[in-house]
Amino acid sequence: MLRNKIINLTVRDVRFPTSLEQHGSDAMHTDPDYSVAYVVIETTNAELKGYGLTFTVGKGTEIVVCAVKALSSLVVGRTLEEIVSNFRGFYRLLSSDGQMRWIGPEKGVIQLATAAILNAVWDLWARAEGKPLWKLLVDMDPAQLIRCIDFRYITDALTEQEALDILIKAREGNQTREEQMLREGYPAYTTSCAWLGYTDQQLTQLCSDALAQGWTKFKVKVGADIQDDIRRCGLIRKMIGPNNILMVDANQRWDVAEAVAWVTSLAEFRPLWIEEPTCPDDILGHAFISKALAPIGIGVATGEQCHNRVMFKQFLQASALQFVQIDSCRVGSVNENLAIVLMAAKFNVPVCPHAGGVGLCELVQHLILFDYIAVSASLHNRMCEYVDHLHEHFRSPTNIRNACYMPPTDPGFSCEMLEESVQKHQFPDGEVWKNIRKQDK
Amino acid sequence: MLRNKIINLTVRDVRFPTSLEQHGSDAMHTDPDYSVAYVVIETTNAELKGYGLTFTVGKGTEIVVCAVKALSSLVVGRTLEEIVSNFRGFYRLLSSDGQMRWIGPEKGVIQLATAAILNAVWDLWARAEGKPLWKLLVDMDPAQLIRCIDFRYITDALTEQEALDILIKAREGNQTREEQMLREGYPAYTTSCAWLGYTDQQLTQLCSDALAQGWTKFKVKVGADIQDDIRRCGLIRKMIGPNNILMVDANQRWDVAEAVAWVTSLAEFRPLWIEEPTCPDDILGHAFISKALAPIGIGVATGEQCHNRVMFKQFLQASALQFVQIDSCRVGSVNENLAIVLMAAKFNVPVCPHAGGVGLCELVQHLILFDYIAVSASLHNRMCEYVDHLHEHFRSPTNIRNACYMPPTDPGFSCEMLEESVQKHQFPDGEVWKNIRKQDK
Numbered sequence: 001m002l003r004n005k006i007i008n009l010t011v012r013d014v015r016f017p018t019s020l021e022q023h024g025s026d027a028m029h030t031d032p033d034y035s036v037a038y039v040v041i042e043t044t045n046a047e048l049k050g051y052g053l054t055f056t057v058g059k060g061t062e063i064v065v066c067a068v069k070a071l072s073s074l075v076v077g078r079t080l081e082e083i084v085s086n087f088r089g090f091y092r093l094l095s096s097d098g099q100m101r102w103i104g105p106e107k108g109v110i111q112l113a114t115a116a117i118l119n120a121v122w123d124l125w126a127r128a129e130g131k132p133l134w135k136l137l138v139d140m141d142p143a144q145l146i147r148c149i150d151f152r153y154i155t156d157a158l159t160e161q162e163a164l165d166i167l168i169k170a171r172e173g174n175q176t177r178e179e180q181m182l183r184e185g186y187p188a189y190t191t192s193c194a195w196l197g198y199t200d201q202q203l204t205q206l207c208s209d210a211l212a213q214g215w216t217k218f219k220v221k222v223g224a225d226i227q228d229d230i231r232r233c234g235l236i237r238k239m240i241g242p243n244n245i246l247m248v249d250a251n252q253r254w255d256v257a258e259a260v261a262w263v264t265s266l267a268e269f270r271p272l273w274i275e276e277p278t279c280p281d282d283i284l285g286h287a288f289i290s291k292a293l294a295p296i297g298i299g300v301a302t303g304e305q306c307h308n309r310v311m312f313k314q315f316l317q318a319s320a321l322q323f324v325q326i327d328s329c330r331v332g333s334v335n336e337n338l339a340i341v342l343m344a345a346k347f348n349v350p351v352c353p354h355a356g357g358v359g360l361c362e363l364v365q366h367l368i369l370f371d372y373i374a375v376s377a378s379l380h381n382r383m384c385e386y387v388d389h390l391h392e393h394f395r396s397p398t399n400i401r402n403a404c405y406m407p408p409t410d411p412g413f414s415c416e417m418l419e420e421s422v423q424k425h426q427f428p429d430g431e432v433w434k435n436i437r438k439q440d441k
Numbered sequence: 442m443l444r445n446k447i448i449n450l451t452v453r454d455v456r457f458p459t460s461l462e463q464h465g466s467d468a469m470h471t472d473p474d475y476s477v478a479y480v481v482i483e484t485t486n487a488e489l490k491g492y493g494l495t496f497t498v499g500k501g502t503e504i505v506v507c508a509v510k511a512l513s514s515l516v517v518g519r520t521l522e523e524i525v526s527n528f529r530g531f532y533r534l535l536s537s538d539g540q541m542r543w544i545g546p547e548k549g550v551i552q553l554a555t556a557a558i559l560n561a562v563w564d565l566w567a568r569a570e571g572k573p574l575w576k577l578l579v580d581m582d583p584a585q586l587i588r589c590i591d592f593r594y595i596t597d598a599l600t601e602q603e604a605l606d607i608l609i610k611a612r613e614g615n616q617t618r619e620e621q622m623l624r625e626g627y628p629a630y631t632t633s634c635a636w637l638g639y640t641d642q643q644l645t646q647l648c649s650d651a652l653a654q655g656w657t658k659f660k661v662k663v664g665a666d667i668q669d670d671i672r673r674c675g676l677i678r679k680m681i682g683p684n685n686i687l688m689v690d691a692n693q694r695w696d697v698a699e700a701v702a703w704v705t706s707l708a709e710f711r712p713l714w715i716e717e718p719t720c721p722d723d724i725l726g727h728a729f730i731s732k733a734l735a736p737i738g739i740g741v742a743t744g745e746q747c748h749n750r751v752m753f754k755q756f757l758q759a760s761a762l763q764f765v766q767i768d769s770c771r772v773g774s775v776n777e778n779l780a781i782v783l784m785a786a787k788f789n790v791p792v793c794p795h796a797g798g799v800g801l802c803e804l805v806q807h808l809i810l811f812d813y814i815a816v817s818a819s820l821h822n823r824m825c826e827y828v829d830h831l832h833e834h835f836r837s838p839t840n841i842r843n844a845c846y847m848p849p850t851d852p853g854f855s856c857e858m859l860e861e862s863v864q865k866h867q868f869p870d871g872e873v874w875k876n877i878r879k880q881d882k
Contacts, residue, residue: 030539058540059511063550066507070500098471099499105693107722107748108549109504153720156697156729252546256597279594281548281751283724284758288597307548310722317725 001128002081004043009076011068011116012038013061014417015427016358016390017436022197023389024057024356026251027223030197033058034358034390037065037113038422039120043080048128051416052120054112054329055357061427067113070100075117084125087148091335094118095150107307111332118333119363123413132408133334134366138178138373142167149339150309150332157313163342170345170377177373185404186368187379188386189217189247191356193236196221200235207239215403217245217383219275223253226262233269242270247301249275256285260292272381273301273323280305286320301325304354308332309339316347323381325354328363341371351376356387361398362414365405393421442569443522445484450517452509452557453479454502455858456868457799457831458877463638464830465498465797467692468664471638474499475799475831478506478554479863480561484521489569492857493561495553495770496798502868508554511541516558525566528589532776535559536591548748552773559774560804564854573849574775575810579619583608590780591773598754604783611786611818618814626845627809628820629827630658630688632797634677637662641676648680656844658686658824660716664694667703674710683711688742690716697726701733713822714742714764721746727761742766745795749773750780757788764822766795769804782812792817797828802839803855806846834862 018024019031035058041050056064074094075083083090094114095106104110126133137145146164193206207218220236222229229248237246248271254262259277266274274293278285280302290300303325306312312331315321324344326337344351353368355361361384368384376382384405391397394417396410408414424431459465460472476499482491497505515535516524524531535555536547545551567574578586587605634647648659661677663670670689678687689712695703700718707715715734719726721743731741744766747753750773756762765785767778785792794809796802802825809825817823825846832838835858837851849855865872 028537028539029543032540032543057543059538060508060541060544060551063504063508063511064544067501067504067550070504096469097500098469099473100501102470102473102498102746103501103505103550103553105721105746108551109508109544110501110549112544153696153723153726156726255594279751280546281749282594282755284755285594285597285751305546308722310720310726314723314725 001045001048002084003079004045004048004128005079006041006043006076008042009072009117010040011065011072012422013065013427014038014422014425015058015061015433016425017432018389019058022195025195025197026221026249027196027253028251029057035061035427036358037061037068037116038417039068039116041075041120041124043124048124050120050124050127051412052116052118052123053359053415054116054119055360056112063109064112064116067109068116071113071117075121080124080128083121087335088150091118091148091150091332092152095332106332111307112329115329115331115333118335119328119413119415122334123415127412130411132366132411133413134369134407137334137366137370138174145338148335150335151339153310154313154339154343157317158339158343158346162346166342166345166375170374173377174373177377181369181373181407185401185406186365186372187383188400188403188405189219189245189383190215190386190388190403191219192388193218194220194232196224200232203232203235204239207236211240213403217247217403219247219249219385221251222248222266223250223262226265229266233266233271237269246271247273247275250277252276252279252305254278256282256288259289263293263298264296267296267298271298273299275301275325276304281311283311283314283318283320286315287318290320290322299323301352303327304330306330309336309343312340313343316343316349322349324349324351326351326364326367327354328360328367334367337367341367341375345375350378350381352382353384355385356389358390359394359415361386361391362394362396365398365408366413369407393417442486442489443525444520445486445489445569446520447482447484447517449483450513450558451481452506452513453863454506454868455479455863455866456499456502456874457866458873459830460499463636466636466638467662467690468637468694469692470498476502476868477799478502478509478557479858480509480557482516482561482565484565489565491561491565491568492853493557493559493564494800494856495557495560496801497553504550505553505557508550509557512554512558516562521565521569524562528776529591532559532589532591532773533593536773547773552748553770556770556772556774559776560769560854560856563775564856568853571852573807573852574854575807575848578775578807578811579615579814586779589776591776592780594751595754595780595784598758599780599784599787603787607783607786607816611815614818615814618818622810622814622848626842626847627806627813628824629841629844629846630660630686630824631656631827631829631844632660633829634659635661635673637665641673644673644676645680648677652681654844658688658844660688660690660826662692663689663707664691664703667706670707674707674712678710687712688714688716691718693717693720693746695719697723697729700730704734704739705737708737708739712739714740716742716766717745722752724752724755724759724761727756728759731761731763740764742793744768745771747771750777750784753781754784757784757790763790765790765792767792767805767808768795769801769808775808778808782808782816786816791819791822793823794825796826797830799831800835800856802827802832803835803837806839806849807854810848834858
């Protein structure tokens with residue numbers, strides 16, 4: 001299967017009109033239309049295709065699509081074997097093209113596009129091996145895993161040898177952990193109850209439904225108005241009781257001092273973490289906030305807009321976060337996330353993935369299963385975000401049981417979308433968008 | 442003039458085939474085709490247009506063009522007055538659109554596109570006032586300057602009041618400094634002699650020519666091969682003598698420890714600074730390198746790929762650089778560069794702009810003139826990069842006299858290109874590119 005050559009790469013702009021009902025709304029993204037740049041890789045074997053995506057929130061998806069097209073010439077014409085036998089080199093090729101790196105490097109649009117393509121390549125590889133991606137990773141020889149990672153710029157925090165040692169050490173008990181995951185699944189938390197645009201009534205209803213379904217960990221969007229936040233957090237804490245877990249998420253709303261003051265005033269509701277208190281680029285700011293909030297027992301979580309391994313490296317070096325929120329589409333796909341979870345393991349900081357959007361849950365569950373089975377070997381203070389939107393558009397949607405992600409069993413990276421959904425939601429000419437424009441007139 | 446409404450914004454992909462002769466080659470960009478996304482803003486007054494650009498190095502320029510188009514709807518339809526009377530708000534609008542910010546925020550493609558548009562708006566404003574941009578800035582009331590800056594995420598390093606105080610203090614002697622600049626110009630250094638792809642013979646010839654023209658400050662590209670670097674630096678130091686200034690530039694080639702070792706082995710040639718020793722995102726890495734090189738008297742310079750004010754803030758907070766290299770196209774135009782030069786002033790670190798490429802010299806000279814006259818009031822350890830390529834394509838090209846930038850006198854931001862040059866170099870259908878494709882066949 002690996003001998004198959006990639007002969008075509010297509011990319012489409014697919015958008016869901018989520019802003020109509022304020023799903024996904026937060027303090028900085030008030031009207032997101034959850035979207036993806038959706039990639040399909042075709043090979044010389046008509047049966048073997050790779051599906052990948054990167055997540056966006058509406059306008060600008062066409063720019064990412066344009067970037068995927070620009071990068072596609074580096075992919076088409078290669079065999080899968082050629083790519084995966086030197087995956088580190090292929091990663092470097094994509095991320096460091098002598099001309100295109102200028103408009104990154106390894107950040108923003110070009111990094112999101114790299115993620116979409118590499119997610120499709122990893123999907124292709126897992127399908128070629130007949131395994132779900134997490135299992136491909138878990139079964140992979142540590143030395144081969146290491147050869148998928150570009151260590152450029154991170155050797156001062158993690159050498160290849162250190163990474164290898166972590167993987168080898170974690171082999172102990174991996175079989176037991178894999179069986180545990182297949183039996184119980186990976187613990188999740190829900191963000192679906194408390195988007196910023198929801199009314200108190202929606203909040204109460206959704207939270208009560210979630211409790212009934214067995215959820216024990218809840219995230220609340222904050223940051224627009226302090227009185228609203230106090231009221232909403234109070235409401236949720238009261239409903240979930242003292243023993244369930246509450247997290248708050250400001251989506252970058254504050255300056256550094258403001259973050260400390262605002263979060264301190266929410267301390268009575270005992271949030272486990274404040275997520276994205278300030279600019280995602282502000283390592284030193286996050287370090288300051290972490291230090292200020294430590295005495296009141298609130299950690300700092302960030303990562304969904306942390307654009308590469310070099311940024312994560314510094315967040316870890318500076319003790320600027322207490323929860324590493326990897327994202328499956330923001331950085332350079334599995335390759336770069338391997339580097340990040342290994343650094344997190346070295347610094348002994350738990351990984352709690354960001355998910356939601358479109359396809360982020362489907363993708364990231366594979367990475368966190370790998371992290372538990374083959375890297376961190378711990379569930380302490382660890383959980384994966386879950387949002388119950390838009391899963392119906394995927395061929396192998398997430399399977400949540402007792403508030404846990406059950407390990408995917410279909411081969412691949414779980415991000416193949418239903419062709420009908422893609423066509424209906426293609427922007428701007430899909431049926432859904434045509435209808436919206438009709439209604440607007 | 443300010444009442445005129447913006448009625449159209451066009452953007453074109455313009456590329457120069459510089460890779461054919463290795464102009465601009467460095468350790469990471471081995472074959473750059475210097476390019477721009479070129480913006481023209483039209484107003485209700487047919488005589489009043491604004492010209493702006495952002496610099497790229499070839500492939501991927503079409504992605505930036507796509508991003509400019511996406512942002513243009515936020516610009517067209519507004520009067521110039523509406524924009525400049527609340528420039529901070531307009532900046533926030535462009536940089537923090539609730540949907541588009543996801544694919545940045547304030548970094549990479551979307552930030553480069555923001556720069557192209559805002560550079561055109563500033564050009565338009567200066568033209569409407571009949572002044573070169575530097576003079577518009579120098580004459581502007583400090584309070585109004587402050588209102589052009591978005592202080593979000595930097596108040597922990599620089600408050601509005603502190604910024605205002607710096608500007609007010611620098612009014613003392615500003616008239617004298619302006620006269621001095623008009624008489625003598627702003628000191629420049631040259632990078633034209635020692636691109637990485639040049640032979641020793643080219644190096645020697647160009648260096649000897651430059652000395653004859655009065656240049657006293659020279660930058661050499663390094664980082665590909667240590668023996669080559671030692672030989673080339675030795676050659677240049679010997680030619681320029683002990684009293685002229687030498688800088689070296691690695692264009693992000695090294696990991697942290699490698700940077701320290703490599704630069705230490707070049708210490709005998711007494712470079713003033715090592716530029717971009719490692720990843721442009723690695724604040725803590727630069728801080729480590731700065732500390733390690735301080736005892737041997739070599740500073741760290743960076744900034745041309747530092748993507749926003751929040752990154753510069755941290756570089757300053759962490760003492761991670763000793764020379765701030767602002768760029769006119771990487772961050773959010775004049776607005777964000779105002780924040781950066783004010784922070785540099787507060788931290789007492791000299792600003793030495795990055796230039797070269799296409800149009801970067803034309804643009805950034807305005808900012809450094811402003812910095813000297815109205816902010817830093819110092820020339821100590823300060824100089825502006827100069828590269829003698831592609832100026833012939835501009836209507837108001839830079840004017841270098843005795844290795845100094847002479848202040849521009851034409852109204853605007855100096856980045857209007859000759860229409861004939863634009864058309865000839867448009868990618869992919871301009872005459873120049875058609876001919877190259879013909880020759881390739």
